[in-house]
Amino acid sequence: MKVTQLTVFLENRSGRLAEVADLLGREGINIRGFSTTEAAEYGIVRLIVTDPDRARDLLHEAGFTTHFSQVICVKVPDEPGGLAKVLDELASADVSIDYLYSISFMNICFAVRDIDRAIELLKDKVTLMTDDEVRAL
Template identity: 45%
Template structure:
């Protein structure tokens, strides 16, 4: 139920983001979800792709600073308060969410959200024990 996420360190200059997406596109790697956080000097691009290990290797070969991080992808009811309900499940267990972002696509009538948490296996167990669907990597990569 763990999903591999690419984190790419990008200098905040013209063409760097375009180059990453170009490399992925040229190698038939599809972006499933992404987030970018930036400052005036640099940004961190977080990506879920259909072939994470291959993408990692390609970006390394092109001299990008890239890492693979374990995250979870969770189905969240696509209605007001849906995300709050899932977060409330984790709250009593002191699971810290470092960051989260949404997917481009939905799963059935639910939204998909990527969570980076400190205690991954514990969070997965708590969520699944409470009826929240946590998707496996192969499910996410093939959406």
């Protein structure tokens, strides 16, 4: 039931994350889920991909520092209290959580420096959601 997660160390330089995504995309490796965490000068990206071994080899060859770890992926009921139920289960047994992130890959939230420009750039190319649309999901 364990799932392999690939973690990549990235310096905060523009285009670095795109390089990772491009590299995997070109080789036909699909990203099923991911999360990013950032500090002032670097960040780490956690990836769930279709072929973790090959993804790691590719990134390693391209000069990235990577790490494999084992995680669990849970189907959480899409209803109020759905996540709480899983968290309570672990908390009551004193199993602490290092981090968690959603791998439903359909809808992604971006925090960007220049939000207006990002919207301008993307609006004709992809579907952007409104506040109401997100709430109605």
